[in-house]
Amino acid sequence: MDFEWAQLRERCLVAEDAAVLALNKPAGISVTGERHDTDMVEMAAAQGETLYPVHRIDKVTSGLVLMAKELAAHGELTRQFNKRTAEKAYLAITASTGLPERGVIDLPLSVGRKNRVRIAAPRESIRRDGDTWRVDEADVLAGKNYPSVTEFAALAATDEHTVLALRPISGRRHQIRVHLAWIGHPIVGDPLFDRSGAYPRTHLHSWRLRLDASWRTPPVLDLEAVPEADFWAVGAIPVTTDPAALLGRAVALTTPTRNL
Template sequence: MEFEWAELRNSCVVEEDAAVLALNKPAGISVTGERHDSDIVEVAAAAGETLYPVHRIDKVTSGLVLLAKDLGAHGQLTRQFNKQTAEKAYLAIVESTGLPDRGVIELPLSVGRKNRVRIAAPRECIRERAGRWFVDDADLLATKNYPSTTQFTTVLRTDTHTLLAVRPITGRRHQIRVHLAWIGHPIVGDPLFDKSTQHPRTHLHSWQLTLSAPWRTPPTLTLQAPPTPDFWHPLQPPPALDALLAHADQLIHTPE
């Protein structure tokens, strides 16, 4: 997707200070490393602004993306993602119903053919017990695997879809998308897993981020970006969004 940096920056900025820039990224734009199209870091550089991505979200995912303006802040923030101390929350609309009110997906990931991320075990070996999905060590494939944990809370159910608030405890590539698809609830519009129909976008949104930010007073960076109207399309009729997001925020911050 081609875009103008000044226009994107002005329309999508969530938070900015001397050290960081947080954007509410539209679906369809890459953060960095795009081989065949423009990406945020490249287009910003061409416009004279150097930015360092603190983390990445997939091109097909919308929502919060945090970029550092200097390497000092970049190092402080990326360490929190690497140590899994950054608090992240996503919203996802998945196909079908039947998910519990709360769940934990503890399925290790591996990389298969054509660099595709998959569960490191045969699909038939996935077990579910009391809202926890897992595989036994004996069922793991003979390949390198990466322990991965995703927590979710059910926010809203319709006759055909479910809205989830999701916390990726680990931050593996495609983790949320693969985990939900392999337990039988692919994200609506996901080009990797949703083969049922064509959707203009993937309904996964980076919603909240909380990190330590020693240069700020108080020394915390708390970010939230509501989804744009196109995210809500599968939920018909459209919900009362302010109340729904407040409900989701309450649920995801309530201990089990």
């Protein structure tokens, strides 16, 4: 995707103040640190703007990216991600049906061959207990693993797809993508699990962020990035004719407690 930084910044702006910049990143652009890719931080630096990423989302994922313009704000915000007090919500479209209205995926992650994230247990050991997917502790593979929990709510379904709102409680690398795929509900167009190239993008979107921000009045950042039309179009067919109503339902499911 070929954008000049000024054009990308203007088109994708969600919120900005003296300390932070929030953008609605298109799928296909890296945030920072991707080998062999020009990323957003480099693009900004080339135009004289220094930005410090508060968090990362994958290149294939669209949606909210929060960057600090000064180090004091960066430290305050990243501590909330590290302590897992930042509230995050994502949207995804799965290439499947049959998910419950609400569910929890409680599966530890590990890193396997070629640095690939996987569930830290044999696939056949994953069991569904009510509307929670888990593995017994005895089935967790030896070695380093990371407890990981994703909560979700099903917003809509067609004959072939389901639209989900998700909250990654633990926020591990590739967590939502791996969790959904390993329980049999992969995200449409996810290259980690679908090498066909049949879809122009991965249908995962960083939708909402809420963090404390001491320099603001009131002292909070409450951000939302509305998905663009390409998120809703699975191939040439939209999964909903009324995205605004669907997002309204998603907000209702996360307010006031913000728990899915």
